[in-house]
Amino acid sequence: METLEEVELCFPQLLNTSCKKPKRSHFEVIMSYIILSSITVLSTTLNLLVIVTISHFKQLHTPTNLLLLSLAVSDFFVGLLVFFQIMFIDGCWYLGDPMCIVYLCLGCFITASSVGNMVLICADRYVAICDPLHYSTKVTQKRVKVCVSLCWIGSVIFQSLVLKNNFENTGSAISCTGECVAPGNYITQLADLFLSFIGPVTVIIVLYMRVFVVAVSQARAMRSHIVAVTLQGSVKVNVKKSEIKAARTLGVVVVVFLMCVCPYYIVVFTTRDALLDGSSTFMICMLYLSASINPLMYVFVYPWFRKCLKLIVTLEILRPDSCEANIL
Template identity: 50%
Template sequence: MMEAAELCFPQLNSSCVKPTRPPADAMLVYVLLSAICIVTVVLNLLVIVSISHFRQLHTPTNLLLLSLAASDLLVGVVLMPVEILYIESCWFLGDAVCTLYYVADYVITSASVANMVLISLDRYVAICDPLRYPARATKRAARAGVCLSWLGSLFYRVALLNGHLRNPGASVSCLGECVVVIGYVAALVDLVFSFILPVAVIVVLYLRVFVVAVSQARALRSQVAIVAAAQRPGAIAARKSEMKAAGTLGLVIAVFLFCFCPYYAPTLAGEETSVDASSADFEIWLAHFNSCLNPVIYAFFYPWFRKSIKHIVTLKVLKPGSRDVKVL
């Protein structure tokens, strides 16, 4: 006979059993996940403040990075705390809030994927069609792309979870649980449109970028060896900068794929996708951990981000004219 103290709602027989872990394991999980959450929020805030504050960083590419950082920040502010809170607790906020939580989760995730596609397209045009890049990659185009990615993610996810929105708690098997189960057909559709197609586009674009970047690197080495190269050091430096940026953003894409592949593994195996807010599933946290890794990559590979952090931490951003400081 199950003790009442082990139930989320002791007075109800339909109550779920409270999640339990050994105290030492629970404390370790809390500390680790809380640290990841804090680092995610702080680093992405630094990215957002940097790009928003310094005028020199107001470029189309950085607007896309700003959108990506915003989605990563929402992961750290909205999604991670809920999952940490309910590791050793039951869900007491009701089925409607549970469903809305998962809508937010999926919208943020879809927006991140869309941002990755836009970033890949931006790098593709910058490397493969540099003469037309200034005309095509404008701030207006970047803003339009960002708006479409977020609105498209919202409408797509609402349509996908329409059944759960109409009937909150349809997947809940007992009181005190917050879980959404997506049928295999819907999960397969989601796999195709949220992962396979975007990944295919990203991989094709970056393969093309890689081939062109290698050929351009060889051309640059040839140009440096001749006198004409000395007369155009700025152009050569600009091309090197573009290729370095492509490499860094390529690493961001690679980390994204590594973090999200396990999440879609059940669908690839022909299983239903079940997401539970009351558990710290490895696949979910690995996908969310990507939001922490992105700004870490920026810190290591983008000098402008390191310079911006110094200005922010030392409060130099509060001084008059700090928006015009050169960080590139």
């Protein structure tokens, strides 16, 4: 039987109510700090660069880039939330029950917003590939702003309903001091699983499969007519190639996104309570890792971002007329 000396408590002064620290090797703790710290730095830095770039340069104020901007904002806050997970590495929550609830709710809200933005970006690519002639009329800045606003507002409303029990029964599921648990029931977890994960992922996969089929058919058509292409036609081919390249990038993002998000939702669905303790650090890392990958996959592949990055690093962005610079 373990003695008090052998057991490490989160709050040693509270012998009867404190949670026990999970036993971990020094190597595991150090690696957890390194991984989570890297995710925080990458997510906040890269997404902040995306936010500054798209917001500052007027030439980049297109419907597609507005969607990328919204995704970057949500991913930026995801990176900030990782800081709380770093404080939770030793398996103890030191910020109290109210902050635990705030952290859990913000995490669910921001993650849902990120997933919603992913759906909107996939829908944008779907229209661009499958109906390019009507893209400029169907996808306008005004409509994109409305969709983005609905995405954020809908995430807040839905997660507020799902986590309503958390606000009404703050700390009711806490069995010991130093634990951070999100109380809930099977029905709310099932609803969250379908509306926050299965539903959006199904939409993304269906849209992208359609995009992939159309992109392949376009590529075959271009190869079969490449000899007869005129100078004007070659410009059209280049445009189609750029759209197909964007579709391929989207395919890679979808696969990486599923790899990052699936482990977390599988654990949440298979357990009755959404425990955010030290044992789930890996799942949290995978969930938050997508926030670092998104800006790399969506934005860093475009030449205009590298031009903007050069202007930012050289402080040319501070010039009064820098927002009018020719980026494209």
